[in-house]
Amino acid sequence: MSKEKERAAYILKALAAMYPDAHCELNHSGPFQLLIATILSAQTTDAHVNKVTPALFALAGDPAALAALAPETVENAIRSIGLYRNKAKNIMAACAMLARDFAGQVPQTRAELLRLPGVGRKTANVVLSVAFHQPALAVDTHVLRVAGRLELTAAAAPDKAEQDLMALWPPEAWIDAHHRLIWHGRRCCKARRPLCPQCRCRPYCRYEGLLFQARET
Helix, strand or coil: CCHHHHHHHHHHHHHHHHCCCCCCCCCCCCHHHHHHHHHHCCCCCHHHHHHHHHHHHHHCCCHHHHHCCCHHHHHHHCCCCCCHHHHHHHHHHHHHHHHHHCCCCCCCCHHHHCCCCCCCHHHHHHHHHHHCCCCCCCCCHHHHHHHHHCCCCCCCCHHHHHHHHHHHCCHHHHHHHHHHHHHHHHHCCCCCCCCHHHCCCHHHCHHHHHHHHHHHC
């Protein structure tokens, strides 16, 4: 095993100790609800999405029913979420495609998921890993920030960072790695005021090292 992979394995072990129960925090029942919730979560917290999806799913429980709603009805249900008009348009179009092209079922391949309006690689990876338990590693802002600080990747682009991270860990570790990196970013390795004293990854953290250097100068 290379030194880079040994280091990455240590970091993943440290994160596992900190977050043994890490999981997707979008409330959902089944692949369809997860897909819609993940589309809505772009530039919005999971907690905020969880506040609006119960009312939305009460209006429509399947793709055909949601696609048949009036646009204003969908917009009103998710109005408190940022970019709600564009997201309403995307989820309605995605539901129409699901009903028309996929017999109302969420597809289980990345290529098919990426055909759906509002679905990018991150959303596709979330659905593949959480709903269908397929090895995938979704990279959001939390994952990108934490992975950069821990020098697991130097990439600024999520797609490149995803490839770097997948090369460090075996496929069976990708799903847990994704959840634990997200939890670490939300709970400890925050963007502005990270809680470094609580972090078990400090020996391998570039951010902690820069803070130390700043205190010494």
